[in-house]
Amino acid sequence: MAAIYSLYIINKSGGLIFYKDYGSAGRMDTNDSLRLASLWHSMHAISQQLSPVSGCTGIELLQADTFDLHCFQSLTGTKFFVVCEPGTPHMEGLLKHIYELYTDYVLKNPFYEMEMPIRCELFDVNLAQAVQKDRVALLGR
């Protein structure tokens, strides 16, 4: 049983630049994930408009019947969101850690072009480790 179902990274204009599935049921092809990512981008923007108080930065946590979606937006507008089991703890920490990995292994990669899909081996390796560590920590709790 996976604690984390999938991870998405979208750039500041809503394009999907990274998607990884960790064992969710059902088929999700590339088009579906692209559409979901850009839909999330717009919903995030609309939620800011509907805020009753000023200074809203968009949805941080969406609680659905069968999953939780945690979203972290960096200062430059890149959004990281993770789909996990309802009530999974410490997801903010994991997202911050993934952001750190992104800055270290993607942004500092001289061959990476900004806002383009992420294809960096080191990022993949370290991300897999981070998610695995999180899963082990969860089993230990």
Add this chain to the structure above:
Amino acid sequence: MQFFGGSEISPSPPVPTASGNNAYMLYVFNRNGVCLLYREWNRPLKTLNSHQDHKLMFGLLFSLKSLTAKMDPTCVDKGNLGVPQLPGQGCSFHSFRTNTYKLTFMESPSGIKIILVTHPRTGDLRESLKYIYNLYVEYVVKNPLYSPGTPIRCQLFDTTVDQYVRGLG
């Protein structure tokens, strides 16, 4: 200055303050997207006129629901993104939280959507929404003068909802 006396006895009930009331707004929509009821208790920021605001809110809920239905990681057969679904069909959501507010959402089998916007640090309000739905059934649906699909103008319902929401933690 006693000439203008009588000011000790407050002429009107005290102005409701935000303290002790965590609720910001309440929306009730029917399945066609008509806003049946809109109440606000504490809303300093208004960027849109009320009609636009209601449309945007309904659109947000509609799209978030199709997003969750498609994203549902436990269901094998999900269909395409954006296929129309009946109330209760597909994976829905019950709340979301931003840094400034929390929105709790409930949909009845007949497609009545109740939305309560509160302070971000309020707890689970699903039971409260069910209670508000019960109030709706008691005071609006059972009101013989109410014709379905029109905005709710029912004083008893208004006051009861107001009282209940003000009493929420």
